[in-house]
Amino acid sequence: MVALGYTLSSEEHGPTTLVENAARAEEVGFEFVSISDHFHPWVEAQGESPFVWSTLGGIAQATDEIDVGVGVTCPTVRIHPAILAQAAATTARMLDGRFFFGVGSGENLNEHVLGDRWPEAAVRLEMLEEAVGVIRDLWEGENYSHHGTYYDVENAKIYTLPDELPPIVVSAFGPKAARSAADIGDGLWCVGPQEEPLETYAEAGGDGPKYAQIDVCYAESEEEALDTVYETWPNGEISGELSQVLPTPAHFEQAAEMVDREDVAESATPLGPDPEPFVDSVEACVDAGYDHVYFHQIGPDQEGFFEFYEEHLRSAF
Numbered sequence: 467m468v469a470l471g472y473t474l475s476s477e478e479h480g481p482t483t484l485v486e487n488a489a490r491a492e493e494v495g496f497e498f499v500s501i502s503d504h505f506h507p508w509v510e511a512q513g514e515s516p517f518v519w520s521t522l523g524g525i526a527q528a529t530d531e532i533d534v535g536v537g538v539t540c541p542t543v544r545i546h547p548a549i550l551a552q553a554a555a556t557t558a559r560m561l562d563g564r565f566f567f568g569v570g571s572g573e574n575l576n577e578h579v580l581g582d583r584w585p586e587a588a589v590r591l592e593m594l595e596e597a598v599g600v601i602r603d604l605w606e607g608e609n610y611s612h613h614g615t616y617y618d619v620e621n622a623k624i625y626t627l628p629d630e631l632p633p634i635v636v637s638a639f640g641p642k643a644a645r646s647a648a649d650i651g652d653g654l655w656c657v658g659p660q661e662e663p664l665e666t667y668a669e670a671g672g673d674g675p676k677y678a679q680i681d682v683c684y685a686e687s688e689e690e691a692l693d694t695v696y697e698t699w700p701n702g703e704i705s706g707e708l709s710q711v712l713p714t715p716a717h718f719e720q721a722a723e724m725v726d727r728e729d730v731a732e733s734a735t736p737l738g739p740d741p742e743p744f745v746d747s748v749e750a751c752v753d754a755g756y757d758h759v760y761f762h763q764i765g766p767d768q769e770g771f772f773e774f775y776e777e778h779l780r781s782a783f
Contacts (some may be wrong), residue, residue, distance in 0.1 A: 468757055468758070468759055468783070469477070469497040469498060469757065469758045469759075470488075470497055470499060470748070470759060470760065470761075470780075470783060471491075471499055471500060471533075471718070471758060471759070471760030471761035472496045472498075472499050472500075472760055472761055472763075473489040473499070473500055473502070473537075473721070473760055473761060473763070474487055474488055474499050474500065474501035474521075474525075474649070475502055475512075475762060475763075475764075476501060476502045476503065476504050476514060476515055476516055476518060476521070477502060477504055477508055477512040477514060477515060477710055478512045478513065478514055478698065478765070478766070479514055481516040481517075481520065481521045482524075482525065483504075484501065484516070484521050484524075484525070485521065485524040485525050485528045485767075487768055488501075488525040488528060488529055488530040488532070488534070488742075489525075489529055490768075490769070490772050492530070492531060492532040493534060493772075494517075494528050494699065494772050494775055494776045495775075495776070495780050496543075496570060496760075497532035497533060497588055498532060498534065498535060498539035498566075498758065498760065499525075499530065499532060499533070499534055499535070499536075499760075500535045500536070500568065500677070500679070500760055501521065501522065501525070501534070501535070501536055501537065502518070502536075502537060502538075503518040503536050503537075503539045503540070503576075504518075504576050505544065505575075505576040505577075506575050506576060506579075506714065506715055507715055508575070508715060508718050509677055509698075509700065509701060509715050509718050509719050510699040510715050510716075510719065511697055511698050511721060512698060512699070513613075518536055518539070518623075519553045519557065522536065522560075522561075523560060524560045526557065526560035527560075527764065528683055531564070531565065531566065533554075533564045533565075534561055534564055534565055534566075534585070535565065535566040535567065535635065536554075536557075536567060536568050537568040537635075537636075537637075537655060537677070538568035538570040538637045539568065539569050540570055540571065540573070540576065540594075541569050541594070541597040541598070541601065542577070542590065542593040542594055542597050542616070543572065543577035543578075543580075543582050543584070543593075544569065544572075544579060544580060544672070546578045546617065547596075547597035547600040547601050548600060548601075548604060548617075548619050548622055550597075550601065550666070551600065551601040551604040552624050552626075552714075554567045554601070554632060555605060555624050555626060555627050555628060555655060556603075556633040557627055557632075558628035558630070558631065559626055559628040559629075560602075562628070562629070562733060563628070563629070563630045563651060565628075565632045566595035566632050566633050566635055566653075567632045567633065567634050568634075568636075568637060568655050569594065569598060569635070569636055569637065570594070570636065570637030570638075570655065570756065571587070571590040571593070571594045571637070571643065571710075572590065572710075573709060573710050573711075573712075574710060574711050574712060574713045575709075575712060575713060575714065575715070575718070577707075584713075586712065587640075587707070587710070590614070591642060591646055592615070592711055593616045593644060593648055594636075594646070595615050595646055595649075596615060596616050596617055597616075597617065598634060598636075598650045598651070599614075600612055600614075600617055600648070601634070602618060604622060604623075604624050604625065604635075605624065605631050607623065607624060607627050609622070609623045609626075610622050610623065619660055619739070623780040626755055631646050633652035633653055633674065633675075634650070634651050634652050634653075635651060635652060635654065635655050635674070635675065635677060636650060636651030636653070636654065636655060637656070638654055638655065638656065638663050638667065639656065639657075639660070639663060639737070640663070641662070641663075641666045643663075644662075644663040644664075644666035644667045644670065644672075645666055645667075645670040645723065646669075647663075647667055647668035647670075647672060648666075648667050648671050648672030649670065649671075650672070650730060651674065652670070652675075653674030653675040653676065653677065654667045654672060654674065654675075654676045654677065655677045656676070656677065656678050656679075656756070657678065657679050657680075658678060658679070658734065658751070659678060659750040659751040659753070659754040659756070660678075660754070661754045661755070664676060664754060664755045664756070675756055675757055675758050676755060676756045676758065677756065677758040677759075677760070678751040678754075678756040678758070678759050678760075679760050679761075679762055680748065680751065680759065680760070680761060681695075681699065681702055681762045681764060682735060682736045682747070682761050682764070682771075683695050683736070683738075683763065683764045683765055684738070684739065684763060684767070684771040684774045685737070685738055685765075685768055685770070686738075687738055687739065688737045688739075689738075690738075690740030691737035691738045691765075692727060692730055692731055692737055693732050694764060694765035694767075695735060695737065695764050695765070696725075696727050696730045698764055698765050699764045699765075700722035700725045700730070700777050701718050701721075702730075702733070702735065702764075703722075703729045703730060703733060704718065704721050704722065704724075704725065708721055711719045716726055719758060721783060734747065741782060744761075744779055745779065745782045745783075748783070749763075762774070
């Protein structure tokens with residue numbers, strides 16, 4: 467069985483709209499939502515980037531049953547893991563067993579804003595592993611001190627804890643990160659139907675839930691959807707490690723100049739009003755081994771997508 471979810475795209479929508487979209491996602495039958503944690507959008511056309519932990523408080527009050535995750539937070543540079551341990555514990559308390567905590571090694575786009583050096587990939591992974599250890603230790607609810615390679619904590623105790631601690635789902639794309647996800651996490655997070663991280667995760671002993679996001683764009687015509695993706699989400703076609711190292715939306719816009727409409731048209735992103743490509747994308751993720759698949763509807767027409775899901779996609783699954 468696969469659980470179907472919906473992306474709350476913080477890069478494209480303000481906080482009040484995100485809360486409303488979470489409630490609407492619950493209404494049309496999605497089983498979970500995942501909200502992105504960004505300081506900046508990828509490109510200026512996306513136009514938003516509210517503080518995720520404030521928005522999650524609103525979502526907790528606006529929904530009743532749907533699972534809610536943050537996908538994903540980088541607990542290493544911009545925000546100290548001790549602060550995120552408290553933030554996630556409070557959110558889990560408010561959502562009462564419905565919260566899952568996605569973490570990853572992050573992007574320079576969001577993490578450079580305090581002037582900290584952006585380390586190489588191997589160091590970022592080491593920092594993530596230590597940060598998750600700090601978070602789990604603080605969730606024990608005892609007085610805690612830690613003096614590690616990257617983080618210090620002195621005489622800290624989290625008093626407001628949930629009855630049920632949230633699972634930590636670790637984002638991974640390469641083999642090292644997938645092995646780390648099996649070691650420190652309770653699940654795996656990826657984009658699209660990538661098989662290699664799943665295989666590495668399983669070989670390393672990982673057996674938790676496996677999340678995959680798919681980019682989609684419902685519109686009344688394929689041409690309209692293509693225009694929306696090309697204008698709003700060209701970063702989806704920027705390959706390699708650029709997504710982790712470019713520091714500003716302006717740099718992403720420069721990189722996106724190498725992306726043309728044909729690149730978007732030839733990508734795996736389902737476009738337009740035909741349900742079949744949307745269903746095929748989900749089935750590709752399920753065939754690869756993912757058990758949680760969620761849709762990122764690109765662009766402003768979220769209500770059109772909700773109606774499309776309710777009328778055409780939900781029954782297909």
